[in-house]
Amino acid sequence: MDVTAKPPGGDCKAVGEILSRVGDKWSIQIVVALRSGPRRFNEIKRRVGGISQQMLTRTLKTLERDGMVERTVRPSTPPQVDYTLTPLGHSLSETVHQLAEWAAAHRGNIEDNRLRYDGRQV
């Protein structure tokens, strides 16, 4: 079967793929950190907070691979690298923003449900 085709119900798998791509621990936070403009490596690290440089490097590379961010090296001493959100990255951040609003709107509700559930179960 051709994967490039778009079967009627096949999108669910695509969503799953996107979600696992973007649903990892850092991708979204990095994208959000880049919304306001180009940032340098350690600048992002500081803004995200709690991320190891290992994961930052890794995640940035994946995001770059997917065309979400663009990496620009300026050969100076010390070397300076800027990361910028591409249009695709921006459009993702917009979409994620929807989810963010949903999350903000229902967070209390969910926590409430959890407390009730846990209260019952113990």
Next chain:
Amino acid sequence: MDVTAKPPGGDCKAVGEILSRVGDKWSIQIVVALRSGPRRFNEIKRRVGGISQQMLTRTLKTLERDGMVERTVRPSTPPQVDYTLTPLGHSLSETVHQLAEWAAAHRGNIEDNRLRYDGRQV
């Protein structure tokens, strides 16, 4: 600092929470499987496809805890259990649908980017 308070920029963390909650391998697929109405355990298992009953049980329980699905036991022989999407679950599925559309719209783009990136790097 009070975590229950809602600081202006604090939503990003909430999103992260929701994403890691919902961004796991199965939650979304289960929610989607339940959109069309109540389903029984093995029915869901069949519809989702590829999930172990272990993970199905686990994920359903978490979704129930968060108030996304409701579990209804009908004491018959053999026992019959129905899972239904709550209003909260439905609203989630709506929101996720947005993401699904984004995914569907940009999937080709992303794959393209990957191929190009991989081609360059080798």
Next chain:
DNA sequence: CGGAATCCTGCGAGATACTG
């Protein structure tokens, strides 16, 4: 049929140290 309990594995992810 719908689970619970148990065991096992790989990968996500952190910490640390080294390089250019």
Next chain:
DNA sequence: CAGTATCTCGCAGGATTCCG
């Protein structure tokens, strides 16, 4: 400053078996 290389560990998630 901006990475790369290792090492390690926890946990998501799979397979299998047992229970009511």
